Amino acid sequence: MPRFAANLTMMFNEHAFPERFQAAAAAGFPAVEYLFPYDFPAGLIAEKLSAAGLKQALFNLPSGDWAKGERGLAALPERRQEFRQSVKQAIDYGRVIGTPLLHMMAGIASPDDLAAQTAYRDALAFAADAAGAEGIGLVIEPINGRDMPGYFLDDFDRAVEIITGLDRANLKLQFDIYHRQIMRGDVLAALEAMMPLIGHVQIASVPKRNEPGTGELDDFRVLRELDRLGYEGYVGCEYRPAGETTAGLDWRTRI
Numbered sequence: 277m278p279r280f281a282a283n284l285t286m287m288f289n290e291h292a293f294p295e296r297f298q299a300a301a302a303a304g305f306p307a308v309e310y311l312f313p314y315d316f317p318a319g320l321i322a323e324k325l326s327a328a329g330l331k332q333a334l335f336n337l338p339s340g341d342w343a344k345g346e347r348g349l350a351a352l353p354e355r356r357q358e359f360r361q362s363v364k365q366a367i368d369y370g371r372v373i374g375t376p377l378l379h380m381m382a383g384i385a386s387p388d389d390l391a392a393q394t395a396y397r398d399a400l401a402f403a404a405d406a407a408g409a410e411g412i413g414l415v416i417e418p419i420n421g422r423d424m425p426g427y428f429l430d431d432f433d434r435a436v437e438i439i440t441g442l443d444r445a446n447l448k449l450q451f452d453i454y455h456r457q458i459m460r461g462d463v464l465a466a467l468e469a470m471m472p473l474i475g476h477v478q479i480a481s482v483p484k485r486n487e488p489g490t491g492e493l494d495d496f497r498v499l500r501e502l503d504r505l506g507y508e509g510y511v512g513c514e515y516r517p518a519g520e521t522t523a524g525l526d527w528r529t530r531i
């Protein structure tokens with residue numbers, strides 16, 4: 277059975293963010309992930325984690341002005357300085373919170389734009405090296421264009437090619453089963469082929485992004501396949517509960 281991390285951005289929204297840690301632990305999760313910790317002091321997040329007896333699985337680098345539609349800075353050449361500052365901020369937080377992984381979002385840019393391609397590869401190498409110096413891994417995640425129109429990293433094969441090309445031991449793929457099913461399907465074959473490069477996995481049902489087991493894919497079969505393939509990381513539960521979070525958690529007993 278995979279080890280699950282509750283995604284506190286999507287789950288336990290019945291509580292204010294700082295109270296979600298305790299709620300996730302009470303619901304039996306050993307670990308948590310979320311998009312951004314930056315609205316709170318890193319020390320407070322570390323206290324909440326430790327008081328709840330939780331491990332941190334991952335969080336994202338600052339990704340620009342989310343409310344205005346920004347989804348990362350890495351592929352935006354004109355934001356290079358800000359991007360580099362964001363790497364520093366994420367690593368400062370990561371050190372205090374104790375995260376093993378950071379997710380670097382690419383931004384809204386055309387994948388065919390040569391300047392964006394160069395900026396992205398440069399940003400990725402910079403962030404991987406800076407995180408690696410602190411013993412932290414870096415992941416990148418292909419995201420489907422229906423949820424995130426115009427997102428630069430919109431293809432799994434391209435992500436694999438970029439990761440392989442940069443050849444950094446701490447640079448891996450964030451394989452979100454929900455995005456893969458929407459973009460390409462063929463989930464089991466892709467997991468097997470990409471497993472050596474996978475640093476983090478996330479799951480939600482397709483198409484509604486609710487609890488696993490409520491959509492078109494046999495999510496439980498996919499989760500058992502992760503075990504068979506020897507995946508040892510966390511599986512982030514990055515789904516929107518259909519109702520109250522704890523009321524929908526019985527899917528974990530059906531794997």
Ligand SMILES: O=C(O)C(=O)[C@@H](O)CO
Nearest residue numbers: 311336379417419452514
């Ligand atoms: O949307 C997702 O999927 C994620 O994993 C986020 O980190 C980025 O929005």
Ligand SMILES: [Mg+2]
Nearest residue numbers: 417452478514
């Ligand atoms: Mg995801």
